[in-house]
Amino acid sequence: MPATSIPSFDELPVDKTGPFLNAWGLYGKDDELGFLNRLTDDLVKEAAKEIQSGTRISLNWPMDAQNDLPFFGRQIFHKQVYQKPPRIVNDDTWTFNTQSSSQWDGLRHFAYQKEAKFYNGVTLDDIHCDHSTVIGIGAWSEKGIIGRGVLLDYEAWREQQGKPAKDAFKAGIISLEELKAVAEWEGVELKFGDILIIRSGYIAQYNNSSREDLEALSKIMPPTFLGVEQSEEMLRWIWENFSAVAGDQPSFECWPSTKPYMLHEVLLAGWGCPIGEMFDLEALSRQCKKTGRYSFFVASEPCNVPGGVASPPNIIAIQ
Template sequence: MSVKSVPTFDELPVDKKGPFLNAWGLYGDDDQLGFLNRLTDELVKDAAQEIQSGTRISLNWPMDAQNDIPFFGRQVFHKHVYQKPPRVVNDDVWTFNTQSSSQWDGLRHFAYQKEAKFYNGVTLDDIHSDNSTINGIGAWSEKGIIGRGILLDYEAWREEHNHPLKDAFKSGAITLSELKAVAEWEGVEIKFGDILIIRSGYMAQYYKRSHDELEALSKILPPTFLGVEQSEEVLRWIWDNFSAVAGDQPSFECWPSSQPYMLHEVLLAGWGCPIGELFDLEALSVQCKKSKRYSFFIASEPCNVPGGVASPPNIIAIQ
């Protein structure tokens, strides 16, 4: 799907009987890919031109990085390694919440809250019916989330320009004007179908907090986090440019929302736009600064779990 075949933002909603700004039915009533339809073979082939040095950077935070204090009340990661006598052999069992570390939010995760409808009008009953895989994240594993990524390194831009530090653990907004200023400072060109990745500085602040501080913060309900502002201008910008969005924050957007709606509603339930959260962007920031290039090839394959809600991203950036 090219930019020419995408309705304008002002033409939304596609389903006039559905919730605000929805794109239901744009790719077919049974579509499971949403914005990933934008990642055409031609676009992925062009994105491969970003590979110039072959430098590879993982964006996966360790699965157990939050240890015993994951936010949003999610379960901790458990790893059980056991020997299988009489042979000298080990197996292991992992038990974890798919959103307790780096993750892609899938289309079963977040609905339009008032209407209680997920992407393409799917209901809770549809999802929880026997053997249902509708809107499952396993559908994304077939072709992956592959394309041209861009890093908007908000934290590096903030430091360079001596702007005040925003507390990553308090509800606050990174504005669209700031993000556009970051892109201009980096000299990065935004192309249709790009995978947007925003470094807010969350990880750097996380590692400066003591265990006791993090434990106290994890008990705040609702949790509060720095993130992208909720605004029609931000939604228009995402609609016009990107195939997926991600960041290093636990919620991507400012949390709780400063508006009567949440970006999660429109992005996931309205458009089928993957949202990546808790990506570890520290090494990518160093590499982009070193290469003076803030675009790269992205290869991510969510786990092939039919009917899954979310998944570790299994993601590599390549310059």
């Protein structure tokens, strides 16, 4: 759906009887793609022009990266490799929480908290009834999350500008003003339907933290993290520009929220906008600095799990 076909931010909510800023019914009452409807064939075809060298960069953090200390009390990754005698053959089994490493938050993950409604008004009962797959993440696997990606390398900009570091493990905001300054510094042009990716420096700080520090941080409840600000200006910017948002932080937005609402409510439950979290952006940051280009082609296919809540992103950036 092109930019000219969507209502303006000031015309929201679409469903006037629904919650704050919702776009329920914009793509039909049974829609399960939300913002991914913006990724038209023409947009993806145009995005392929971003491929100039063919250099490929994975944005997937190892699935066991948090080892036995995952945040938000989530289950750890388990892998069992076993032989199948009498042949010299191995199989393995994996057991994991889909949000314990790099992930796309799907539409079943987060509801409007006061109204207890998910995207398009879906309820907990709709999700938890027998054999329900409504708004499951498996619907995203058919065409994937594929288009033009833009890295806003906040951490590199901050370092170059000589600005004080922000602790990624403490509640703090990356403001819209700062993100716009990053884009100007990079010389990157935003285009409607872009996949926004923000590097806050979280993964770099995590990798430089001792086990003792991580163990102490994992016990903080609720956890605290640096992320983008909660504001209507931030939401307007996302509505007017992007098809999905992501970052290297565990919550994308500042956590806990600094406002009475959370971006997760509007993005997931209101608009059907995928939220990517804990993407490993360190190699992408180096590549973009090397080429001086902060846009690229992105290909991501969430796992085809009907009725799933979230998924590893299986994501590659190509320049």
